[in-house]
Amino acid sequence: MTSREPVGIRRLEAIHYYVHDLDRSRRFYTGALDFAETAVSDDALAARGKQKSVIFEAGAVRVLVSQPVGEGGRAWRWLQKHPDGVGTLIFEVEDAAHTLRVLESRGATPISDVIETKDDLGTFKTFSITTPFGGSTFRFVQRDRYDGTYPGMKKHATPQGGKNAFGFLGIDHITSNFETMSPALLWMEHVMGFERFWDIQFHTNDVAGERESGSGLKSTVMWDRKSGAKFANNEPKRPFFRASQINLFHEDQKGDGIQHAALGVKDIIPAVRGLRERGVRFMPTPGTYYDMLPQRLEETGVKEIDEKSDILRELEILVDGEGLKKYLLQIFLQDSAGLYGEREAGPFFYEIIQRKGSQGFGGGNFRALFESIERQHKMEGRI
Template identity: 30%
Template sequence: MQILGTDHIELYVGDARAAAEQLCAGYGFHVYGQGGPETGLAGQRSVLLGQRDIRVLLTSGLSSGHRASRYVAQHGDGVAVVAFGCTDAEAAFAAAVDGGAAPVEAPRRIGRGADEVVVAEVGGFGDVTHRLVQRAAGGTAFLPGLLDTSMAPAGPVEEDLLHTIDHAAVCLPAGELDATVAFYERAFGFEMIFQEYIEVGEQGMQSQVVQSPSGGVTFTLIQPDISRRAGQIDDFLAWHEGAGVQHIAFSTHDIVAAVRTLGARGVEFAQTPGSYYDMLPSRLGDVDVPVADLRPLGILVDRDHWGQMYQIFAKSTHIRRTYFNELIDRHGARTFGTSNIPALYAAKERELAAVRDTTLSEGSAL
């Protein structure tokens, strides 16, 4: 049994069609399929979106008792399923359950012949589950017989700017990080590939990254340091009501073009103070992408032993301000830009200090 990569993510949302329109208009996704009770998806309405190798399933419950409705009522819109593509879904299910994962749905076969798909589901962190998906070689159906995919593009769309799901960032309550890492090692054979303690002013957080041996699935797991001042991780846990996916990072091969294009479509990104770019030469030296291109767009850059990485975070559009998206462009780098957090914080502090100094000097001149 081998976990190949992230087959798809499924978000439970209040209105699947409205959420699909937002992602298509802003991020350039295309509708690859849709279904509901008329196609065999009892009690729900689902829309499948795609772009390059990314598949996002949006699901709304049609009654208060549906699993998606209960999720949205507690957590708001968010990632409820992270699906793993695997070579043998039955073996993966058995291994995960033996490793301590709660069984949610036993393996079942959907479709026939080249389009046959084997799916099973087990518990993950919080209320997020993992769907184990085995697809026949050459098969093209997503969930055969359950989604109408007649509207899907005939082939890859050349102007698509997003390529794959790079990683998911997960917020965990304090004290759950080590146990969660051990769970993914035991149940799915993941490996812990990176860890660090991050300080942001008076706040602190611990982060560990787990990854499948194939490198196709990566989770950045974060818990707050409750001995320090409460911060954004504490806010997420309170507003989301427990552990969950804070953001999904979509990879792109040209982040400047992607940010310009998505920004023109109405996607808003987090702002970066100009002093961040003033500090770049001393912090990182020469970078591949001209700073003149990065600065007006607010794109962050980091470097590790393997290369450089460019990233930017979109502003959350969710009412609870919990889930959001990230764009990431790797130039060989394997880590996750976490040094950008203290660097950005320091840059903001310098900017605020400059404003305070200017205000004081103006006041003394009066």
């Protein structure tokens, strides 16, 4: 790709999650994941936006969760079309006016001009654009000595809830599903200025031999080189398009959209053990995965890992990598609908990842994840 003027992204700062039940989210983030509740919307913001909002944080992970109050607000409009899900990604930028100028010159569709708020906390500037990510938008924020989170959000004097006992570090990457991803990839490249980072395509084992079902995908990771923000993007791969997990996600989501967010951790083994003790459920991994693990480590060139395989098997943690002792460890929570037993909770889920020298995306584990989702769909009688 030819060199493009950077849009000035500093980091992917937060995800904005729209839900039917904010109290359920509070129990999940503070009670299960040990996030701290750090801020709530004030009365004026709730009345103006017709939604109440809470910020949950752990390390550099920030999740803004909003529930409708009456009709007409952004959360209400999202939930008229979709189940609970991530409707906005929030990026911190160096200069909001510059970012808007560059994006608009490349064909972005702004929802507003830069909106500036000046108060006793400082100066805050923001604007949003539409995206090909289903109904999700991108929001860009700039702070000039702004001692707050977002205008209208009141910080708690003392954060409430958890203490980040599981060592969450930040948002490692975002993964989205599309019925056809080429338009999204072109938009990310030519509008956002992202570059291609990694790709893979495969089918699950169920398409082997004479089987008549299975699931396949093509995946391409795009990234913003300066900030390091990464976006994995999936589409179905023939045959069996309609039975593919990407298509089933599309049906559950009622459109394309953000499938999961990966949260980095310092040490995945105590994190997963502690989360399981709190009742958090993960997508299952068959024992055969660990039977084949030594062979896979040889084939990928990783050869040796620091962790004991029996502990990884016990906790169902996945391993992948490339090159000598360059690997990652990851595991996937059940999706929200599965965690809560309610379809309206949506198909979004979290990944937990620890990187040990690898900057890849666990190509072998993509297959393991998809086979795990496929087993769940079979149990539900969906395929």
